[in-house]
Amino acid sequence: MTLRLFDSATRAERDFVPLVAGHVGIYLCGATVQGSPHIGHMRAAVAFDVLQRWLERSGHTVTLVRNVTDIDDKILDKAAHAGEPWWSWALRFEREFGAAYSALGVLPPAIEPRATGHIPQMVALIARLIERGHAYELAGSVYFDVRSFGAYGALTRQAAEDLTLPADAAGDDKRDPRDFALWKAHKDGEPATASWESPWGPGRPGWHIECSAMAQRYLGEAFDIHGGGLDLRFPHHENEQAQSRAAGYEFAALWMHSAWVTQAGAKMSKSLGNGLLVSEVLAHHAAPAVRLALASVHYRSMLEYTPSTLDDATATWNRLAGFVTRAAERVGQPSDVVSADLPAGFVEAMDDDLAVPRALAHIHDSVRAGNAALAAGDDEAAAAALVAVRAMLDVLGLDPMSPQWSGSSGASTALTALDALVRADLDARAQARARRDWAAADAIRDRLAAVGIAIEDSTEGARWSLEH
RNA sequence: GGUGGAGUGGCCGAGAGGCGAGGCAGCGGCCUGCAAAGCCGUAUACGUGGGUUCGAAUCCCAUCUCCACCUCCA
Known part of the structure; x- marks a missing residue:
């Protein structure tokens, strides 16, 4: 086609x-x-x-x-x-x-x-x-x-x-x-x-x-x-x-x-205020989530902007990026993403006047299959899903591992320092959990959550991330 | 007045004659010390009224509502 x-x-x-x-x-x-x-x-x-x-x-x-x-x-x-x-x-x-x-x-x-x-x-x-x-x-x-x-x-x-x-x-x-x-x-x-x-x-x-x-x-x-x-x-x-x-x-x-961005059905315009300036939006939401929100509606359809638009996109981005991160930790990075095969359904959608919403549905299918493979310990299937997901997201400019989004600029030294501190807390929490001191373990988790650090436990240990 | 676009389940959004895209939220379950993440399951949806058809959200007719361009606009 x-x-x-x-x-x-x-x-x-x-x-x-x-x-x-x-x-x-x-x-x-x-x-x-x-x-x-x-x-x-x-x-x-x-x-x-x-x-x-x-x-x-x-x-x-x-x-x-x-x-x-x-x-x-x-x-x-x-x-x-x-x-x-x-x-x-x-x-x-x-x-x-x-x-x-x-x-x-x-x-x-x-x-x-x-x-x-x-x-x-x-x-x-x-x-x-x-x-x-x-x-x-x-x-x-x-x-x-x-x-x-x-x-x-x-x-x-x-x-x-x-x-x-x-x-x-x-x-x-x-x-x-x-x-x-x-x-x-x-x-x-x-x-x-x-x-x-x-x-x-x-x-x-x-x-x-x-x-x-x-x-x-x-x-x-x-x-x-x-x-x-x-x-x-x-x-x-x-x-x-x-x-x-x-x-x-x-x-x-x-x-x-x-097509344009609408609010309550009406075209966005400068008269609606400054809340939708790029600088303002980026102050409150992660850039890839904003891009995802803008890309996820077909380009010829109006994009209805509601108070939850960016929150929804953030949740979706976290899901996509979360899978890529977990899968990469388990099976390693694929050597080549840009020339990897793309799922046929995805190609068909994109070839049909850039039907990004349909293409996204295929990405979600692969993510679900990949998550299931990770849960089942099927590394081969997880690796296949990882390549497919990254390759598809790359087409949309949303590969979480791309230099654009994997973020290793000025913030890295601060993140490295933070990582050392958080890991100390996570170690203490792991020890508390080992002796079944749930109160102590939860106190650590709550304290980190209070400053915007989310904890995820897994069989490989705890992982932390900044909540946006 | 002219030229176009749109009305889909709580929300966002695909689809365009026949197995109810997908996401978010919700509900039930699995997993978990509890969570989170993840997985599985879960919806009498297609503005209204007629019609065509074995079968319509998808086609036809009528009708209502909303939006945009015709002045600067992505």
Whole structure:
């Protein structure tokens, strides 16, 4: 079976065939760095990270371009309000996004191009659109001529005349109210640093043109997949496609859109408060559990966020990681995880438009079989389950033994010291248990529990872990 | 108004004509000194009303409710 993906443009699933066999070019709309990342942003990032991992696991070389839009109206507004240069404002949030991505194990893209670093490419593309009769200049700004491009609306299947007109459309002289800016003439009051020379005078790029220009520069005139959040479909993606195709380029062969995070059925937004900022969530929950929560719903379904979402994911993560830890202690680490065979059901699920929930069900099956094997003393079966579980989790970016999650950075010396202290307690408790002094044994366990250290007894002795 | 999406057991979530995915929580049992972890078992679920069918959560008709995009949004 081959990978099938749902194409948002045709609203149908189809076999995925790369333009160049074995290579996949993906353009992913990253952040407009105007504020701190929240878990909705990360949901999209994780969804496409799983896509990349699955494509690579299936033998493809993936070139993923994830842009940073570091100049736009909002950035200018917010920075001005804060009395800070817009460029430093943008970079600050770009860093926050970067930290959030890496905290959640999102693989770094092949390149992360910034809009402000590609002004010449945008200017060239705009000039080409004017030449071809699909754009026109007006008082130092340049607009895309929607009516000149018959296929406008193709991506979202909307007829241009059905669109609600923007509220501010009445006053200007655009040929059509739906025409959108490719180049915005410099306005008095805007910082000089937000202005670049162009054939139409000083100004700055419009919102959509950067993606068309950068996709072409790094992936070529035609590429395999364009991704982003569902809310970018219109107008952003529609306009991107219109620009690129009007310029004579094929652009994306397939579109993928990830759904958002909802609360009580409604889309998450900044107005709901800071509790869902990545920094806030990570302060209270383990990063792999957060990633698991974001990945465990199909990427095209809304992810309903409830107060128990992260607690549930934490419990699940503990179960998965617990099995891997216990199994590894018993049978040792497999030499190779990344090329180990994957269970057929798992492969089938992932090949079916990345059906992660179904894939997870297979992971749970293997974990249960593995736990049963451990209990029965069947090391061979336990070892087989361990490899399978780690290999499957690796596809989701959730292998507990990966460097990302096995954690051996700055905290290790503290953990080593703590381990020595806790082991002393565990030895004392073992002695108390040996003389059947249950009160003393329980007192030790309770004292450790009170500071967040959980004890598990097993035939091999006691094991401790930090409760998160 | 236009374009789409969704309503599944206490909760989260798959599935899409026929052996009731999976997880969390709950209940019963095994294991344990007691726990924890683990294992086994355990649910008259598919918005409502009709219809098609031997058989529907899955198809058809009607209907209710919710959400999103069309302005910035992952």
